[in-house]
Amino acid sequence: MEPLSFTPLLKQIRWGGTKLGSLLNKAVGAADDYAESWEIADHDSGQSVVAGGPFAGKTLRELIASHRSELLGRQSDMSQFPLLIKFLDANDWLSLQVHPNDRQALTWNPDEKGKTEAWIIVGAEPDSQICAGLQQGVTRDEFQRHLQDGTVENTLHLIPAVPGDCIYVPAQTVHAIGPGIVLAEVQQQSNLTFRLHDWGRVGADGKPREIHVEESLACIDFERGPVNPVVPVELASGDHQCEELVRCDYFVIRRHHSVKTIDLELDDRFRIVMVLDGRTELTTESGPLTLARGETLLLPASLQQAKFTPSAQVTFLEILTP
Numbered sequence: 001m002e003p004l005s006f007t008p009l010l011k012q013i014r015w016g017g018t019k020l021g022s023l024l025n026k027a028v029g030a031a032d033d034y035a036e037s038w039e040i041a042d043h044d045s046g047q048s049v050v051a052g053g054p055f056a057g058k059t060l061r062e063l064i065a066s067h068r069s070e071l072l073g074r075q076s077d078m079s080q081f082p083l084l085i086k087f088l089d090a091n092d093w094l095s096l097q098v099h100p101n102d103r104q105a106l107t108w109n110p111d112e113k114g115k116t117e118a119w120i121i122v123g124a125e126p127d128s129q130i131c132a133g134l135q136q137g138v139t140r141d142e143f144q145r146h147l148q149d150g151t152v153e154n155t156l157h158l159i160p161a162v163p164g165d166c167i168y169v170p171a172q173t174v175h176a177i178g179p180g181i182v183l184a185e186v187q188q189q190s191n192l193t194f195r196l197h198d199w200g201r202v203g204a205d206g207k208p209r210e211i212h213v214e215e216s217l218a219c220i221d222f223e224r225g226p227v228n229p230v231v232p233v234e235l236a237s238g239d240h241q242c243e244e245l246v247r248c249d250y251f252v253i254r255r256h257h258s259v260k261t262i263d264l265e266l267d268d269r270f271r272i273v274m275v276l277d278g279r280t281e282l283t284t285e286s287g288p289l290t291l292a293r294g295e296t297l298l299l300p301a302s303l304q305q306a307k308f309t310p311s312a313q314v315t316f317l318e319i320l321t322p
Ligand SMILES: [Zn+2]
Pocket: 097, 099, 117, 175
């Protein structure tokens, strides 16, 4: 089976912008509210469709049903594709939110998973900020009081958004993405989100969006405290730099930066490649193809060879499940 490229599922939401087109080359239209590009999804709210080649028009779910072992290899026992992969363009604060863990998710929807996620900042304005967790020592009572008083801002841990930084946000962590930020997002295949606070705004219909205070309070881990950007683990240096950004129960994220040809190590598990910068040729046993900034590719588990030859230099994420 050859590498699979999917048609991005573009989501227009009030807080979106135009950078998915201008920065990441997505086929956006004339609107100015392109918020998310779902690059790889196997969810009821979005199902990826293969963009070209022999499987063109097939959904990811259909492919898993028909080509399970080629696609998933030694992880063929998965019932659903485990990851949801997106690019985001935030031009306003996203709602303050929290996601349940797997166990908690069952309480609300037996078909959903929890959601642990990670963000890799692709672009940010100098004053862009992210809310990552609560300030040290904030208790449930304090948090609830500030939420009621409309002063929840005083409890949040805000950090600057710096291009290249990776923020790992486990389920049960309070978080929000601020304006001026473009990022790549890796998350569990889930869409279960509880909104705590929407900064006093209204939705497209002129009414405040639904807030889920009770559900949120039931999910938040108040012991977690502030979250800071990950400290990458260097796996290779020199002409080909490789860092492990995240390794958790749900995904592993590595970032490669190279000026020379690299042979990606494959091991009968799928790999997702997201190009964040530059351009590269990718040669596999099914031939060469070109990958540029903003493109995402799914390398099926059955692939034997993946050789990247950058035009000048390339930076890409390699994402897999442990
Ligand atoms: Zn989230």
